[in-house]
Amino acid sequence: MPALTSDSTYELANATTAWPFPVTYLTTDIYTNTTLNPIQASINDFLDKIPMPRWLTVVLFVIGGVIILILIICICVKCCRKSKTKKEKKEKINLKGVSGGSTTALVQPDVADLNYGSSKKYRGKLLYSLEYNTTQSELTVGIKQADSLKAMDLGGSSDPYVKVYICPEKDKTCETKVLKNTLTPVFNEQFTFQITKDSLMQSTVVMQVYDFNRFSKHNIIGEIRLQLENFDWKSIIEEWQDLSEPSKHEEGNLGEICFSLRYVPTANKLTVVILEAKNLKPMDIGGSSDPYVKVQLTLDKRKWKKRKTSVKKKTLAPYFNESFTFTVTFEQIQRVNLVIAVWDYDTVSRNDAIGKIYLGCDASGNQLRHWADMLSNPRRPVAQWHSLLSTKQVNSTLNLKRKVPMPPKMPFK
Numbered sequence: 001m002p003a004l005t006s007d008s009t010y011e012l013a014n015a016t017t018a019w020p021f022p023v024t025y026l027t028t029d030i031y032t033n034t035t036l037n038p039i040q041a042s043i044n045d046f047l048d049k050i051p052m053p054r055w056l057t058v059v060l061f062v063i064g065g066v067i068i069l070i071l072i073i074c075i076c077v078k079c080c081r082k083s084k085t086k087k088e089k090k091e092k093i094n095l096k097g098v099s100g101g102s103t104t105a106l107v108q109p110d111v112a113d114l115n116y117g118s119s120k121k122y123r124g125k126l127l128y129s130l131e132y133n134t135t136q137s138e139l140t141v142g143i144k145q146a147d148s149l150k151a152m153d154l155g156g157s158s159d160p161y162v163k164v165y166i167c168p169e170k171d172k173t174c175e176t177k178v179l180k181n182t183l184t185p186v187f188n189e190q191f192t193f194q195i196t197k198d199s200l201m202q203s204t205v206v207m208q209v210y211d212f213n214r215f216s217k218h219n220i221i222g223e224i225r226l227q228l229e230n231f232d233w234k235s236i237i238e239e240w241q242d243l244s245e246p247s248k249h250e251e252g253n254l255g256e257i258c259f260s261l262r263y264v265p266t267a268n269k270l271t272v273v274i275l276e277a278k279n280l281k282p283m284d285i286g287g288s289s290d291p292y293v294k295v296q297l298t299l300d301k302r303k304w305k306k307r308k309t310s311v312k313k314k315t316l317a318p319y320f321n322e323s324f325t326f327t328v329t330f331e332q333i334q335r336v337n338l339v340i341a342v343w344d345y346d347t348v349s350r351n352d353a354i355g356k357i358y359l360g361c362d363a364s365g366n367q368l369r370h371w372a373d374m375l376s377n378p379r380r381p382v383a384q385w386h387s388l389l390s391t392k393q394v395n396s397t398l399n400l401k402r403k404v405p406m407p408p409k410m411p412f413k
């Protein structure tokens with residue numbers, strides 16, 4: 001490149017012939033810039049070395065740049081289209097699932113759908129009656145009949161019975177008889193509860209319809225909860241009401257226990273196997289319990305014999321599988337009650353009772369059924385689940401007297 005300052009006329013003349021752009025551009029760029037940028041200088045140097053007019057080089061560069069730009073735009077557009085079609089395909093599959101057209105929707109229904117279905121499913125209806133006798137402070141609950149009950153068994157039927165109790169006291173739980181294989185049971189049973197008018201106004205009567213199962217846990221079909229303050233007690237109330245979904249966790253729920261009973265009359269042996277418990281009420285600060293089970297026999301309403309299981313630490317669903325055998329003659333078994341109590345073990349303070357249940361000739365409902373099943377199936381173990389009742393309720397019903405006095409030791413025995 002020639003020196004920039006030596007001969008400006010020559011340079012200008014030269015520039016106008018080789019450079020078709022306005023001269024002013026060149027003058028401002030090249031000639032007024034006394035301290036030339038080294039990069040610009042090297043570019044100029046490079047352009048001068050190309051054996052063709054500068055304008056042609058620039059045009060070629062511009063065309064090349066435009067072609068590269070067009071190529072980049074084309075690639076970008078193609079990529080965008082690809083991802084869009086992928087997204088559309090995905091959306092199509094999802095829509096198919098929602099409409100239930102695809103097999104995945106049929107095989108694996110959504111969890112929310114399951115809940116929706118179960119809560120909306122019709123459970124049946126119950127005809128009940130309520131009557132309050134002010135002078136005797138007595139509430140009579142009549143369980144008349146049920147209709148269109150939900151089938152709970154594989155055969156498309158149920159074995160319904162109804163549990164009745166008053167909340168929040170829950171001092172007494174009553175049960176109707178079990179009617180086998182029917183969805184339209186007629187019970188016509190009445191239960192009475194001692195309750196003052198004041199507590200009546202703050203209480204709720206709960207009627208729960210269950211399906212009885214001989215070898216598994218009884219399933220709840222549905223329930224009715226009535227706030228007793230809402231009634232006019234001047235006359236007898238009798239009405240049909242649809243069963244609703246049972247409330248998930250009721251205050252006062254103490255838990256359930258499963259055990260088997262076996263009586264061998266020829267050997268005078270009663271065997272109780274404490275199998276397991278679940279949903280036990282937490283008794284400790286950490287929200288757990290340390291459960292163990294006391295197995296007690298009473299004879300003629302007196303404490304007689306007792307045993308207990310090991311303690312299972314920090315669990316609300318303990319598995320015991322512990323067996324206890326008592327000698328009970330056939331004559332005695334008619335006068336015996338079996339009391340099963342679940343306790344929480346505490347190292348520092350006194351152990352707390354979680355809940356209790358009793359079976360035997362004085363029992364009723366589910367407990368009496370289990371006891372009767374054992375007696376009618378000698379030598380065969382019969383297992384069943386039971387809901388625990390409050391210790392207060394069981395103690396007041398059992399009303400146990402002192403321990404059975406031990407027979408005087410015979411010198412010849």
Ligand SMILES: [Ca+2]
Nearest residue numbers: 153159212213
């Ligand atoms: Ca059943």
Ligand SMILES: [Ca+2]
Nearest residue numbers: 284290345346
């Ligand atoms: Ca404890």
